[in-house]
Amino acid sequence: MSIAHTIEELSQRIEQALPESLRQTKTEMDKTIRQAVMNAFQKMELVTRDEFDIQTQVLARTRTKLEALEQRVAAMEAALNNNAENE
Numbered sequence: 001m002s003i004a005h006t007i008e009e010l011s012q013r014i015e016q017a018l019p020e021s022l023r024q025t026k027t028e029m030d031k032t033i034r035q036a037v038m039n040a041f042q043k044m045e046l047v048t049r050d051e052f053d054i055q056t057q058v059l060a061r062t063r064t065k066l067e068a069l070e071q072r073v074a075a076m077e078a079a080l081n082n083n084a085e086n087e
Contacts, residue, residue, distance in 0.1 A: 003046070007037045
């Protein structure tokens with residue numbers, strides 16, 4: 001679900017909760033409500049789905065590299081321990 005869709009949905013819910021007399025100023029209220037919701041989202045510093053997916057991929061690659069490095073370090077430590085025992 002996109003942020004624009006979420007904003008639209010929230011805007012409609014707020015509008016529907018208002019009394020009929022206030023719904024008559026729909027155009028002005030739509031602008032005000034959308035702006036208020038957008039400001040609230042901006043203050044929350046939300047990321048887009050694309051940004052989240054990219055960071056998830058970066059994390060997965062980093063995790064894979066870390067696991068490979070951990071294996072190399074373990075192999076080097078084992079080799080050092082074997083050398084120390086043989087001396």
